[in-house]
Amino acid sequence: MLWFGLLLAGAERMYKRMFGCILAGVCFGVPAVFAQGLVVSSGASLFERYCSACHGAAAQGDGPVAASLAVRVPDLTRLAERHDGTFPAAEVREIIDGRSLVIAHGTRYMPVWGYEFWVAEGADVVAEEEARIMIDRLVAFLQALQVIADPGRPAP
Numbered sequence: 001m002l003w004f005g006l007l008l009a010g011a012e013r014m015y016k017r018m019f020g021c022i023l024a025g026v027c028f029g030v031p032a033v034f035a036q037g038l039v040v041s042s043g044a045s046l047f048e049r050y051c052s053a054c055h056g057a058a059a060q061g062d063g064p065v066a067a068s069l070a071v072r073v074p075d076l077t078r079l080a081e082r083h084d085g086t087f088p089a090a091e092v093r094e095i096i097d098g099r100s101l102v103i104a105h106g107t108r109y110m111p112v113w114g115y116e117f118w119v120a121e122g123a124d125v126v127a128e129e130e131a132r133i134m135i136d137r138l139v140a141f142l143q144a145l146q147v148i149a150d151p152g153r154p155a156p
Contacts, residue, residue: 047138047141050111051138058077060077061074061075061076076142078146092142095110097114114135117135
């Protein structure tokens, strides 16, 4: 019987600690108790974690998952080349975010990262801003990867 009393006392202490953490988060505006803190990540580390499986480590569309997909994964280092030398930052941002795109035919093969980042950061107003920051970092990273067009190489 003594072990049962000790078990209950331990559970009570655990619940009090959990309640205290939750209460502190609510009272002091710290909803990040459960957040992953991805907003501090660089564009390169976000790309490596979320994009390289399909797009490849060098963003050339040759990630380990790319061969198994029903669509061709684009070479992200040549986006500016395909848009007459101008990097399409707003379009890239919308594609990464994915929440405002309407796919007319078929399904979207790429995850809706705007939603995924929002949920990972706590799914609140602050998380929305953090998701936008992470997407902006990815866009800046991709813009820095753009290659200068080689006249002998056909555009993708």
